[in-house]
Amino acid sequence: MKKSTLINAELSYLVATLGHTDEITICDAGLPIPQHVKRIDLALTHGVPSFLDTVKVILSESQIEGVIMAAEFAEVSPAHHQALLAILDQESTVTAKPIHISYLSHEEFKQRTAQSRAVVRTGEYTPYANIIFQAGVVF
Template sequence: MSYLVSTLGHTDEITICDAGLPIAEESQRIDLALTHGVPSFLQTVQVILSESQIEGVVMAQEFAEVSPELHAALLDELKNEEARFGKSIAISYVSHEEFKARTHYSRAVVRTGECTPYANVIFQAGVVF
């Protein structure tokens, strides 16, 4: 994970996903899942946000509809990030099928132990200046 974050360039994308998201064979997989719920999606997001600058986020529309509490918690984290750095983060939504296809372009897919449906996000790297 440290290597991945340290090598991100502007607009590179990384996916943070739940335990069930299919990961393409050709994608770099970083599997953090130890057991059900460990580490959680939100814990992993918090670490990535603390170690990198994010300018854009892509989520599946189904995330907000099916898992509204975790979706709201992610939005809160993003608002905190915006306040911390004084930069806005673009948020976009696509269908779950489009989301899965887009993960193929991520530099890596980071699998968590999260078992909440649709708890997946693609982060687009920003710049620190």
């Protein structure tokens, strides 16, 4: 049995096969997912699993060099946005590598998800709780 934090087989495989600059999206329960992009649907019920818990688990096993969020996230859901920024700051400190943060409009964000290797859907019901991770390298 796998010993590390990430035990979901599909997510574990996705993380293990990421290359430098590959993108994955972690989203709330309502984000539309392009038909051609792999969907990893974790949503069980309202809030389960949460967006932030999912982010933490994926960060535990992957190196991220950049993230993209919708600008509306900071405006509409400031508490969740600040919590996410704190998680990213902690990750940057632990890995001693910067994480570049950029913002797009929500419409541009939805279009950008089409470039993702996969979209991980959570049970999150917080508006705009979505992020695109850009894979980094550990060396």
